[in-house]
Amino acid sequence: MKIDVKAASITDVKCDLLVVNIFEGLKVPGGATAVIDKKLNGSIVRLIKSGEITGKLAEVNVIHTQGKLPATQVLVVGLGKSSEFEVDKIRIVASAAMAEAKKIKAKNVATIVHGAGAGGITLPNAAQALVEGILIGSYKYDGFAKVKDDSYFKVESVTLVELQKAKVKSIEAGVRLGRLIGESVNNARDLVNGPANKITPTFLAARAAKIAGIKVKVFGLNEANKIGMHSYTSVAKGSKEPAKFIVMQYGQGKPEIALVGKGVTFDAGGISLKPSRKLWEMKTDMSGAAAVLETMRLISHLKIRKNIVGILPCCENMPDGEAQKPGDVISSLSGKTIEIISTDAEGRMVMADAITYAKKMGVKKIIDVATLTGACVSALGDAASGIMGNSQMLVNELIAAGKTAGEKLWQLPLLEEYKDYSKSEIADVKNCTEQGMAGPSIGGLFLKLFVEDTSWAHIDIAGTAYLGKGRGYLSTGATGVMVRTLTSYLMQ
Ligand code: BES
Ligand code: ZN
Ligand code: ZN
Secondary structure: OEEEEEEOOHHHOOOOEEEEEEOOOOOOOOHHHHHHHHHOOOHHHHHHHOOOOOOOOOOEEEEEOOOOOOOOEEEEEEOOOHHHOOHHHHHHHHHHHHHHHHHOOOOEEEEOOOOOOOOOOOHHHHHHHHHHHHHHHOOOOOOOOOOOOHHHOOOOEEEEEEOOHHHHHHHHHHHHHHHHHHHHHHHHHHHHHOOOOOOOHHHHHHHHHOOOOOEEEEEOHHHHHHHOOHHHHHHHOOOOOOOEEEEEEEOOOOOOEEEEEOEEEEEOOOOOOOOOOOHHHHHHOOHHHHHHHHHHHHHHHOOOOOOEEEEEEEEEEOOOOOOOOOOOEEEOOOOOEEEOOOOOOOHHHHHHHHHHHHHHOOOOEEEEEEOOOHHHHHHHOOOOEEEEEOOHHHHHHHHHHHHHHOOOEEEOOOOHHHHHHHOOOOOOEEOOOOOOOOHHHHHHHHHHHHHOOOEEEEEEOOOOOEEOOOEOOEOOEEOOOOHHHHHHHHHO
16 A cells, blocks of 8 residues: 655645544534535534534544545544543544545545644654554455455555645654554464464564564474474474474674564464364464564664564474373473473463573563463453563563553563462473463463563463454454564664
8 A cells, every 4th residue: 555645735635535533522623624624615514513423433424525625525534532532543543544445445545644733642653653553454364265355445545644844754754664563563464364274384484584684593393302492392293384493683782682472373282182163263373473573574674773582483283193292291491391281281382492592592681472371361351462570660661662552461460379380290390280270370470480580571462362353443353463562662
């Protein structure tokens, strides 16, 4: 999609659809909307009076201009209550406008930068959120269907219109950032929506290797075994699909920050086989890896001045004659031995070795992202990711980064009292408990044993990586969650 910025009066812009806005409860529009209303001989004010335009968040009303403006149609989108306005509303509004544009098959759209005027958001921030909303909101997974219906209609161009020439540069800066972020989020969604027979560890490794400005090392099963990553390989060995442990390095010096993403490209549960209902959804068990991979792409494009390593332990978790069994004891890169209680608690096993690998590289901070526990879905649903860690400062910073990025993170505790749940009779630790309490925390506490005293935060995205039903600017399916939060955090 072409997105550009133009210094012009909105009354002069030729397009199929011109987007203006209104706050809820206003009787008389202001700014650009007032200018358009005047050209339309007071149509907008009349529609407010008649109650058709209320300004409720994401409400859309289309008016035919019938030659009164160079634009063929005008869309008035609701910004909601001005007292509740914040940056994420811009994404919601942009997405609602794009959905309407698609519905009426408007190829060329022009829009004002919502939120920058009466909304009180800085111009570059508003432009960035607008473009994120446009790109994330109009995403559709292309898929493999041979027959494409109307839902595949694509808006060709969006022009952000600003009257004052002096402001164009700062809008353009926001557009550039918003475009990079929006594209990365959508790339991550493509990886997560993609079927497990196509989005294999090998595919992810090839994708990582293509990113400019990143050094990539890939270990196969044999190499990973030689290094001593048996916690990872004991999961991987149960599948014929070749495993890939991917290390992506950005920056000149020694990495300070590690981003670790769970890359289980299909989680059948292993010998502790999952029930078949919704099993196909387990193709999304590499959402953490997808988020880290795309965040690495972003930081390379943005030339962030930090040394960062992305670690993606990728493999399938399958039942097979060579698969690990409940009751097995394996060693890990850390030296700790692990008793397998459930082969379905494989995420923490591949993550444990990836975390130790990061520690051996000498990083000061570890942020891990994983679809780790079904219990996190029960606890928080799909609107917030679970976050826990040993550094309250890092947790706070990530929650704050999520707020600007439009992704909610909710802290869960790592209670001392539950430490004993990881104790095994025959090994240093066991990979899970059988009583099924405090699932996200038990998962987090297991990882903590491998993190030790390195500053660390763990983000459980089991509920947020994939929406069974779309909401706001996110459609049903993969969300690309954490690309925005991680990028916003790393940009500070
Ligand atoms: N990949 C799953 C977690 C998951 C569940 C992600 C639902 C997305 C949606 C993970 O590997 C898993 O199976 N965890 C087990 C842990 C248990 C055996 C301690 C779970 O949640 O049941
Ligand atoms: Zn599992
Ligand atoms: Zn899993």
